[in-house]
Amino acid sequence: MGEKGYFGPYGGRYVPEVLGRAIEEIEEAFEAACTDRAFQDELALLQRDFIGRPTPLLYAENSSRLLGGADIYIKMEGLAHTGAHKINNALGQALLAKRMGKTRVIAETGAGQHGLATAAACAKLGLSCTIYMGAVDVDRQQPNVATMELFGAQVVPVYAGSQTLKDAINEAFRDWAASFADTFYIIGSALGPAPYPDMVRTFQSVIGKEVKEQLASRGLEPEALVACVGGGSNAIGFFSPYLEAEKPRLIGVEAGGRGTSLGDHAARMTGEGARTGIVHGYKSRFLLTEEGQVAPTHSISAGLDYPGIGPQLAALGRSGRLEFRRASDEEALEALTFFARHEGVVFALESAHAGAVAINLARSLPKGKVVVVNMSGRGDKDLFITAPYFRPAAWAAFLERELAALRAHPSGIAPPPSSGTGLENARGVAHSTTSKLISSPTSREVHHG
Amino acid sequence: MDKIRLMAHLVAGFPDASGCRAAAEGLIEGGASYLEIQIPFSDPSADGPVIQSACAAALANGYSVSQALDFLESLHRDFPQVPLFVMAYASLVVTPGVEQFVHMMAQRGVMGLIVPDLPFDRDEGLAEACAHQGLVSIPVAAPSMRSERLERMAHLGRAYLYAALRTGITGTTTTIGEGTLQFLKACAAGGSKVLGGFGIRSHTQARAVAPLVHAVVAGSVFVETIQEAVEAHRVSRSASFKGSIEVRDTAIRENIRQKAQEITRGE
Ligand SMILES: Cc1ncc(COP(=O)(O)O)c(C=O)c1O
Numbered sequence: 001m002g003e004k005g006y007f008g009p010y011g012g013r014y015v016p017e018v019l020g021r022a023i024e025e026i027e028e029a030f031e032a033a034c035t036d037r038a039f040q041d042e043l044a045l046l047q048r049d050f051i052g053r054p055t056p057l058l059y060a061e062n063s064s065r066l067l068g069g070a071d072i073y074i075k076m077e078g079l080a081h082t083g084a085h086k087i088n089n090a091l092g093q094a095l096l097a098k099r100m101g102k103t104r105v106i107a108e109t110g111a112g113q114h115g116l117a118t119a120a121a122c123a124k125l126g127l128s129c130t131i132y133m134g135a136v137d138v139d140r141q142q143p144n145v146a147t148m149e150l151f152g153a154q155v156v157p158v159y160a161g162s163q164t165l166k167d168a169i170n171e172a173f174r175d176w177a178a179s180f181a182d183t184f185y186i187i188g189s190a191l192g193p194a195p196y197p198d199m200v201r202t203f204q205s206v207i208g209k210e211v212k213e214q215l216a217s218r219g220l221e222p223e224a225l226v227a228c229v230g231g232g233s234n235a236i237g238f239f240s241p242y243l244e245a246e247k248p249r250l251i252g253v254e255a256g257g258r259g260t261s262l263g264d265h266a267a268r269m270t271g272e273g274a275r276t277g278i279v280h281g282y283k284s285r286f287l288l289t290e291e292g293q294v295a296p297t298h299s300i301s302a303g304l305d306y307p308g309i310g311p312q313l314a315a316l317g318r319s320g321r322l323e324f325r326r327a328s329d330e331e332a333l334e335a336l337t338f339f340a341r342h343e344g345v346v347f348a349l350e351s352a353h354a355g356a357v358a359i360n361l362a363r364s365l366p367k368g369k370v371v372v373v374n375m376s377g378r379g380d381k382d383l384f385i386t387a388p389y390f391r392p393a394a395w396a397a398f399l400e401r402e403l404a405a406l407r408a409h410p411s412g413i414a415p416p417p418s419s420g421t422g423l424e425n426a427r428g429v430a431h432s433t434t435s436k437l438i439s440s441p442t443s444r445e446v447h448h449g
Numbered sequence: 450m451d452k453i454r455l456m457a458h459l460v461a462g463f464p465d466a467s468g469c470r471a472a473a474e475g476l477i478e479g480g481a482s483y484l485e486i487q488i489p490f491s492d493p494s495a496d497g498p499v500i501q502s503a504c505a506a507a508l509a510n511g512y513s514v515s516q517a518l519d520f521l522e523s524l525h526r527d528f529p530q531v532p533l534f535v536m537a538y539a540s541l542v543v544t545p546g547v548e549q550f551v552h553m554m555a556q557r558g559v560m561g562l563i564v565p566d567l568p569f570d571r572d573e574g575l576a577e578a579c580a581h582q583g584l585v586s587i588p589v590a591a592p593s594m595r596s597e598r599l600e601r602m603a604h605l606g607r608a609y610l611y612a613a614l615r616t617g618i619t620g621t622t623t624t625i626g627e628g629t630l631q632f633l634k635a636c637a638a639g640g641s642k643v644l645g646g647f648g649i650r651s652h653t654q655a656r657a658v659a660p661l662v663h664a665v666v667a668g669s670v671f672v673e674t675i676q677e678a679v680e681a682h683r684v685s686r687s688a689s690f691k692g693s694i695e696v697r698d699t700a701i702r703e704n705i706r707q708k709a710q711e712i713t714r715g716e
Contacts, residue, residue, distance in 0.1 A: 014539055016495045016565040018591035018613060020598070160501060161491060170494040170501075177495070180593075278539040278566065278573075279492060291514040292544030294491040 005194030008318060010311035013193040015281045019173070022180035027195045029100045034202070043095055050124060051087050053206065055079045057214040057372070062342040063359075070223060070365035072358055074339070075211050077234065078348060078378025082117045085207060085234040085376045090117035090186055092203030094125050097184030104128045104179070107186040108172040110137055110165030110230070111303035111350065112144025113377055114188030119153035129153040132171040134164035137302050144381055162296055165306050169280050189231025190310035193281035197236075197312055204237020211372060212241045223369040224249040224361055227376065228354040229324075230266075230303045232310035234376035243316065249323060251361070252313060253353045255299030256326035262287065266297040268309040269317045269324040284311040300329035300385065301349035303377075327356035333389065335359055336379065348377030349385065453652075453659045453713045456483035456644050458536070458668025461520050462512030463489070463503040464679050464701075471698035472675050472705045473524055479709025482664055483532050483644075484524070485563065488517045490538040495565050499669040503676075514541060518557055525558030534587065536563040543573055551578040561585040563611055569602055576607075587611050587644070592632045599632075604639035612636045612645040612662070625657040633661040652715035667712055674708045675701050 005011050013023060033039045047053040056079065060072040077085040090107070097105055105127045109115030115131040122129035131148055135157040138145055148155050161167035169192075176185045190200040215222055225242065227235035229252040239250045257265035262273035268285045273295050277286040287295040287307040299305035316322035327335070335355035340346045347355050351374065358373035365371065379386065387395040457476040463469055473484060489504035489512060496504070525533055535554055542550045542564055554562060561584055567575050569588040579586040588602050589611045603610065614629055636643045645658050646666025655665045682697040710716050 012571060014566045014568065014571060016591070017568060017589055017594055017602075018495070020568065020591070021593040021595065024595075160505060166492060170492050173494040174497070275544060278543050280494065281566065283543075286540075288540065288544055290544070292490075292540040292542070293508065294540070 005198075007197070007312040007315035009276070010282070010284045010314045011194055011197060012278075012283050012311075013281065014278045014283065015193050016177070018177045019180070019193075019281075022176060022185075023193055023195075025100065025180075026096075026184070026199075029096055030195055030199050033096055033099060039095065039099060043092060046091055046095070046124075047088070047206065051081045051091065052079065054210045054214070055207075057211060058343070058345070060339070060343050060345075063339065064362065066342060067359060067362045069367065070362040070369035070371045071367075072362050073215075073220075073222075073370060073372045074343070074345065075207065075238065075372060075374045076345075077207060078345075078351070078375050082113070082120050083378050083380060084113040084117065084348060085204060085237065085374075086114045086117035086188060087120065088206055088237065089188070089200050089203040089233060090114060091121040091124075093184070093186040093199065094118065094121035094127060096199075097127060097186070098125050100184065102127070102182055102184040104130070104183040105186055106130045106132065106172050106175050106179070106183055107188060108132045108165065108168035109144075109188060110134070110168070110306060111301065111348075111377075112137065112141035112148070112381065113303060113348075114186075115148050115153070115155070116144050116151075118186050118188070119148040119151035122153065123151040130175070131155045132158055132168040132175070134162070134166075134168050135159050136163040137165065137168070140385065141302060141381065143384065164297075165302070166280070166294060166308075173280075189233040189306070190236045190312060191231045191280070191282055191284065191308060197282070197310055200233050200310075201236045201240055201312065204233050205240040207234065207237040207374065208239060208241040211238065215370070215372070220370050222248040222372050223365060224251055224371045225374070226251045226253065226354045226358045226361065226371065227374040228253045228304060228350045228352075229309060229313060230255075230306055230350060231308070232313040234351075234374055236310060236312055238374045239316075239322070243321065250316070250321060251323045251325055251357060252317070253357045254309075254324060254326045255297075255301065255304035255353060256328040256331070257298040257300070257305075258329055262289075263296045264298050265326065266299045266305045266307065267324075267326045268307065269314065270326055279308055282308075282311050284314045285309050285317075300332060301353070301382075303348070303350040304353065325357045327353040331356040333386070336386065337390075340379075345375065346379035347375050348379050349382045351376045352379075452480060453655050454482045454664040455480065455655070455709060455713050456485055456534070456646070456664040456666045457481040457671060457709060458485040458487060458500075458646075458666060460487045460489055460500060460503040460507060460672060461517040462507030462510065463672065464506065464675060465510055466512070466516060466520065467694060467698055468675065468679070468701050470520065470523070471702040472671065475702035475705030476671065476709050477528055477531055478702070479706040480713045481531070481709055483534060485534045485536055485666065485668070486517070486521060486524075487536040487668075488514055488541055490541055492540070493538060495538075497669060499672050503672045518553055521554070521557040521559055529558070532560040533558065534561045534563055535559050536565075539564055539566040539573070542567065542575065547574050548578050548581075551575070551582050551584060555582040555584055559584060561587050561609060563587045563589060565589050569605060576605075585609060589613060590632075590636050592628065596635070599635050600638065603636055603641065605641075606639065607641050609663070610636050610639075610641040610643050611666070612643050614645055614647045614649075614658070625654065629658075630661060649712070652712055655712050656715070665712075670712070671705060671708060674704050678704045
């Protein structure tokens with residue numbers, strides 16, 4: 001695989017010296033944990049009892065019959081605790097943080113799924129937790145913000161830049177530069193400075209290992225594996241047991257968004273404006289202007305609109321082992337509807353991009369072939385995006401009714417909070433109401449604003 | 450009192466092209482020995498809120514790298530005696546190509562480059578390209594570095610070494626203690642001239658650091674001074690009335706000059 005920390009030409013550790021020590025410490029701790037039986041046993045137990053692993057591999061029988069081609073199987077990562085694959089990595093890193101004697105965790109989140117997973121893992125392991133989230137993402141992912149606060153995390157909205165995931169990452173780096181003595185930064189995807197891409201792949205590889213066993217136990221050989229690619233953590237974990245082999249086909253699906261011009265999509269491998277660059281501590285493919293400024297991106301799914309891609313996936317794309325496709329916002333919504341209607345399964349909008357490509361692929365392949373799609377998350381979190389799309393009038397009426405009820409009884413059944421509403425809390429204006437009501441040993445004062 | 454050697458940090462394009470030119474003039478009049486010009490980047494992950502928002506404002510205004518090059522060229526033409534250093538993030542350097550970027554800088558008379566996210570042992574050929582084209586590449590040291598690594602950095606034979614006086618980002622205050630002294634000694638051990646800063650905003654701080662370094666670095670404090678002048682004159686970036694811009698620019702230059710003097714001489 002070449003030089004340590006690199007995947008072909010990509011990867012590396014391009015960070016200011018101030019972060020160098022913090023990252024070296026993690027590298028040492030991670031390497032030690034990989035061979036530490038006690039750590040592995042504790043992780044395995046939590047994977048079983050807390051995450052709910054293994055997650056099922058569902059034969060999408062109705063869909064396959066309707067499409068008339070290959071058989072589609074769905075890896076149900078959305079059934080993992082907190083609703084997405086993100087928990088595999090968040091829990092692994094949180095456990096590592098604890099092993100290193102850190103008491104505080106910071107993380108960044110886009111869709112909110114990584115923040116949610118991190119907040120849950122911290123609550124479970126007794127670590128204090130601060131989540132940085134772009135203000136735009138805070139607005140579009142309110143249900144996740146509310147749950148993170150319920151877990152005792154402090155959610156800090158980031159108003160800089162495009163107010164999305166990339167800006168939340170910058171803010172997390174800033175916090176970390178000053179706080180790494182007691183603080184561990186849990187990166188949410190298979191990117192960032194080495195060893196993060198290796199670490200995230202390792203913790204996510206549980207997905208692929210299970211799929212391999214589940215297929216083998218049914219005597220199936222997959223023709224293709226399909227996963228959506230934001231930063232690339234669900235994809236690399238899902239693909240990991242097959243990377244060295246020549247089969248099956250591995251297909252990564254990027255956000256095609258609403259069009260092909262720079263700013264309308266998040267296709268770092270196939271899109272306009274995709275270049276090799278160095279951002280956020282690693283070398284990979286990014287959406288950049290000619291001068292090297294990070295370009296704006298768009299996707300209907302908050303989890304896919306990051307302007308970079310994990311370095312290992314970029315290298316696999318370059319070597320040809322991995323095929324890249326894109327699915328548009330529309331196609332993702334269609335796939336979401338299709339699997340909901342015919343399988344009773346609601347994909348997260350991110351995963352629905354993979355679903356869209358799986359549908360096309362299954363159609364084009366003969367009967368008897370097997371296509372496995374990773375449902376990286378389930379769609380509950382997206383209801384506030386999808387419901388206005390599918391049933392605008394009824395949804396508007398519902399929200400108006402809810403708002404009226406909230407205005408009439410601002411505090412619901414709980415004692416009234418001293419200031420403002422739950423909404424203001426979610427924007428970080430006031431500190432979490434829960435930690436005011438119940439003083440838990442892990443709650444602490446605002447550490448970084 | 451002796452004058453303190455100052456390396457003043459400035460964000461190119463902030464608050465706009467003419468305003469930052471006025472600020473540079475004020476710094477030079479106020480006694481800055483070096484200028485460190487930061488090219489605004491969309492994701493300045495190692496900067497504090499003050500510099501970060503200055504970068505964002507410049508970019509929102511449409512400020513480009515090529516405008517920054519024009520700015521550097523004119524500064525060098527008009528003040529050839531003031532060494533110009535450029536601070537940029539890796540993305541701006543590697544996207545056009547390291548050789549090409551260094552070439553663009555060399556043509557504008559820039560003396561050295563500071564790229565915090567290209568560490569000295571993983572710099573994509575920056576130091577070599579600089580050496581080729583007559584520039585110096587200035588590595589950034591942090592107090593949290595392992596001593597072997599710091600020693601290696603100090604003995605690279607670079608003309609200058611930038612010492613960040615504490616862990617964390619730019620803009621918050623720094624206290625100078627016994628540890629700082631040891632750190633700066635280690636930085637200077639190989640004979641590089643040490644530029645030390647992070648959080649310097651007063652003469653008292655500058656005095657404390659000055660004997661230990663070749664020059665003291667200050668940045669956020671000047672960005673704030675510019676901001677105050679802009680606000681006092683309430684001229685927005687989009688103001689079209691030329692006269693009001695001139696009044697504002699005069700205020701920027703004057704306030705910056707005073708602030709630089711205050712830091713270097715305590716006046
Ligand atoms: C459900 C879901 N799938 C996919 C992603 C994309 O991330 P990655 O490519 O790292 O799996 C996210 C990110 O938030 C997500 O929430």
